[in-house]
Amino acid sequence: MDNSKIVVKKIVTAILVFVLITLFYFFILDKAVKISDKSLLKQTTTFIIVSTLKSSLSVIEGSTVGGGFSAIVSAETNIQAGDIVQAPYDFVDFVWRILLYGILIITFFKMLFMANFTDIGIYILAIGFLFYCISFLKEKLRKNFLQIGKKIIIIGLIISIFIPLTLFISFASCEIFSKNIEKNINIQIEEITEKWTEIKDNLLSKGIKKSFSSTLKGIKELFKKTLFILIEYTCLIILKFILFPILIGFVIYKFTKFVLLYFFGSISAMKFEKLFRK
Numbered sequence: 001m002d003n004s005k006i007v008v009k010k011i012v013t014a015i016l017v018f019v020l021i022t023l024f025y026f027f028i029l030d031k032a033v034k035i036s037d038k039s040l041l042k043q044t045t046t047f048i049i050v051s052t053l054k055s056s057l058s059v060i061e062g063s064t065v066g067g068g069f070s071a072i073v074s075a076e077t078n079i080q081a082g083d084i085v086q087a088p089y090d091f092v093d094f095v096w097r098i099l100l101y102g103i104l105i106i107t108f109f110k111m112l113f114m115a116n117f118t119d120i121g122i123y124i125l126a127i128g129f130l131f132y133c134i135s136f137l138k139e140k141l142r143k144n145f146l147q148i149g150k151k152i153i154i155i156g157l158i159i160s161i162f163i164p165l166t167l168f169i170s171f172a173s174c175e176i177f178s179k180n181i182e183k184n185i186n187i188q189i190e191e192i193t194e195k196w197t198e199i200k201d202n203l204l205s206k207g208i209k210k211s212f213s214s215t216l217k218g219i220k221e222l223f224k225k226t227l228f229i230l231i232e233y234t235c236l237i238i239l240k241f242i243l244f245p246i247l248i249g250f251v252i253y254k255f256t257k258f259v260l261l262y263f264f265g266s267i268s269a270m271k272f273e274k275l276f277r278k
Contacts, residue, residue, distance in 0.1 A: 007136045018129045022122055025160050032164040033113050035171045040106045046186055047099045053193040053226075054096050057089040088223045095230050095237075102241045109167055121160025128152030162252060170248040174240045182236060188229045195222055 112118060131149030135142045199222065 010136050011133045014129050014133050018125060021125060021157075021161070025118075025122060025164075028161070028168055029113065029118060029164050031172075032168040033110070035168055035175070036106055036110045036113070039171050039175075040103065040110065042182070043099060043103050043106065046182075046189070047096070047103060049186065049189050049193060050092065050096050050099055053189065053196055054089070054092045056193065056196040056199075057092055088226050091227060091230055095234055098234060098237050102237055105241055109163075113164070118160050118164055121156045121158070123156075124152055125156030125160060128154075128156050157256065162249075162256065166245065166249045166252050169252070170245040173248065174244045178236055178240060181232075185229060185233050185236065189233070192222060192226050192229060196226075 128149050128151075131145045131152060133149075135145035135149060138145065
């Protein structure tokens with residue numbers, strides 16, 4: 001009788017744990033979807049601004065006026081138009097590509113959530129807990145079913161909890177850390193974009209020969225400012241899309257390993273670790 005009570009208690013506990021995990025999953029999934037939408041909107045806005053800047057520099061680089069801007073400049077100063085803006089254009093193009101990759105990463109995870117990929121983890125968890133409960137009812141099958149159940153539960157946790165939780169915590173923590181910095185950088189990028197657009201208009205105007213010297217000086221000063229701002233923003237992007245997710249993923253990995261060690265023993269924790277080593 002006592003043994004039956006213990007079995008019932010273990011089964012009820014397993015069911016309660018599954019219900020709690022499921023509720024937590026839907027809670028964290030909703031948070032992850034919302035923050036990914038927010039991050040995608042912000043990155044897209046910045047991407048448009050940087051694209052405008054890139055477009056202006058591209059026009060300056062290949063600009064032609066009359067017989068060709070490059071020819072006019074070359075005749076009077078021995079400098080090619082493309083040489084003047086090549087360096088800032090290359091760096092803007094580099095930042096533009098990083099932003100594009102960042103948008104693709106966020107969109108990829110958003111598509112996973114929209115396709116209900118992580119929901120599969122809940123079904124896998126249900127199967128794992130089913131094996132886990134059956135192991136207490138069938139003495140002969142206990143050892144095998146218990147081991148199978150633990151393995152399936154680990155896989156289910158990785159798919160349903162690990163992915164959305166890592167995404168949410170990394171984006172949320174980075175949002176808190178970089179909110180003011182990113183806002184300030186975006187304002188500065190908008191300002192330099194307007195200045196580059198103004199320079200582009202000046203270079204394409206009819207008074208190019210008269211204003212070229214002052215325009216060239218303005219380009220050099222603006223290039224320094226552009227370079228500094230874009231270096232800051234590149235560091236921010238690397239922090240947001242590479243370092244933070246890796247750090248948060250590592251912390252969650254260690255925490256999950258600790259939980260598995262506490263509830264299922266050292267064998268399950270070792271198997272969980274092997275999944276990531278592969």
